[in-house]
Amino acid sequence: MELPVSHAFEYFEFDPAPALAAHVTSYWGFRVRTADPPAHRLWADGCITLTAVSTPEESRWILVGPRVGPLDVPVTREATYWGARFWPDAGGGVLGIRATELRDLTIVAPPAIEHLLGPASAVAGSGTATTATVLDTILEPLVRRAPPLDRAVRQAVTAIVTTAGKVPIAEIAAGIGVGERQLQRRFRLAVGLTPKQFARVRRVRTTGGSVLAGKQNWAELAASHGFADQSHLIHEFSQLTGLTPVAFEERLRGIEHGNVDP
Numbered sequence: 650m651e652l653p654v655s656h657a658f659e660y661f662e663f664d665p666a667p668a669l670a671a672h673v674t675s676y677w678g679f680r681v682r683t684a685d686p687p688a689h690r691l692w693a694d695g696c697i698t699l700t701a702v703s704t705p706e707e708s709r710w711i712l713v714g715p716r717v718g719p720l721d722v723p724v725t726r727e728a729t730y731w732g733a734r735f736w737p738d739a740g741g742g743v744l745g746i747r748a749t750e751l752r753d754l755t756i757v758a759p760p761a762i763e764h765l766l767g768p769a770s771a772v773a774g775s776g777t778a779t780t781a782t783v784l785d786t787i788l789e790p791l792v793r794r795a796p797p798l799d800r801a802v803r804q805a806v807t808a809i810v811t812t813a814g815k816v817p818i819a820e821i822a823a824g825i826g827v828g829e830r831q832l833q834r835r836f837r838l839a840v841g842l843t844p845k846q847f848a849r850v851r852r853v854r855t856t857g858g859s860v861l862a863g864k865q866n867w868a869e870l871a872a873s874h875g876f877a878d879q880s881h882l883i884h885e886f887s888q889l890t891g892l893t894p895v896a897f898e899e900r901l902r903g904i905e906h907g908n909v910d911p
Contacts, residue, residue, distance in 0.1 A: 657683045658724075661907030663777045665733070666785040672739040672792045675910065676784055678777065679730035682905075688721040690900060692857065692890050695842055695850040697740025697751060699758075700732040701772035708770035710758035712744070714751025715841035717850060719891040722755075731772045731780050733788060737847060738802045738839040742795040743788065748841030765791060801827050802839045806847070813855035814848030815875035852876070853889045860898055861906060867894050 659680040665673040674696065679689070693716050700711040704727055713720070715737065724730070741748035744762055758766065766787055774780035808821045821844070822829040836844045856874045864870060871882040886894050 656905040657681070657686050657903045658689060659905040659907070661777075662910065663781055663908065665781065666789070669785065669788055669792055671798070672736055672743055672795065673788065674734050674736055676777075676781055677732050677734060678780065679724075679732075681724050681726040681728070684726060686724055686726065689724045690891070691720040691722060692854065693717050693719070693850045694734065694854060695737045695840065695847045696734050697737075697744070697748060697841070698732055698734045699740075699744070699766075700730060701769040702728055702730055703770055703773040704728045708768060708773065710763055710766055710769045712746075712751060712754075712756050712758055712762070714754045714756075715748060716753045717842065717846050717889060718753070719889070720755060729773045731774070731784070733784055736803075737806050737842075738798060738836075739795070741839065741841070742798070743791050745791075748839060749837065752841045799835055799839050801825050801832060802836050805832055805836055805844060806840070809844065809848050809851055813874060814851035818844045818848065849885065850889065853885055856882070856886075857890075857897065857901070858910075860894075861901055 659682060660677065662675040662677045664670075665676055691713070695715055697715060698713040700713065702709055702711055704725070735743060741751070745765070746759075746762065771787075772780060772783050774783060804825045805818075805821050808816060808824070818832070819829050822832040825832065827835075833843055836842075836847075840847060842850070852875050856870050859870055859874070867882060868879050871877075871879045874882075876882040876885065883894060886892060886897055890897050892900065
């Protein structure tokens with residue numbers, strides 16, 4: 650069924666197998682609903698994302714690294730887009746590449762990684778159940794052979810996510826029982842961003858989630874999501890999404906969202 654004209658895109662998320670949940674936050678699908686779509690803007694999430702892009706001519710794996718700025722991606726109606734979003738501290742280990750090496754990059758998967766994943770065309774399923782099964786099959790052996798997660802970094806990531814980036818990093822480090830500088834070093838190696846950068850990303854994404862849920866009073870959102878004031882919120886949105894809050898809201902309205910956890 651066609652979406653309303655206002656919805657240029659459709660984006661939805663679905664779950665990986667329980668055995669992968671410590672490494673993969675979600676699988677996702679993306680569909681273009683208009684014949685001549687604008688570029689799709691990705692907002693930073695602090696994660697490494699693996700994307701299978703299939704067109705009538707070719708299929709390829711794309712790696713999107715951690716970033717703090719927006720990324721405009723050209724898309725077409727003829728292509729299919731399915732992917733896996735890794736936990737911020739897990740993607741590098743699963744794929745066998747340092748998170749810092751992917752910082753701010755979007756690349757075609759190197760041959761060594763492509764060999765591990767197999768053909769991207771295998772993921773061009775017709776529905777979420779088929780695609781989830783294929784992605785589970787591809788990623789399970791990679792997760793099994795991945796190095797152990799850094800427990801302190803995972804605790805920090807979890808604390809930043811659950812508090813929407815509002816708790817000072819020094820307080821998080823003290824709660825974990827490691828020095829702040831040591832946490833910063835280990836966090837950057839595993840995630841590709843510093844803890845403060847990741848906290849900024851989470852504040853903006855959590856605020857965006859509230860907008861998606863229908864909350865549109867920006868002064869109240871600034872107060873409830875850890876911004877100093879509305880001017881601070883506007884500045885952070887401009888830096889991390891390339892849009893003003895109002896323009897961000899308009900972009901969201903052009904996307905049909907399904908089962909999304911910001």
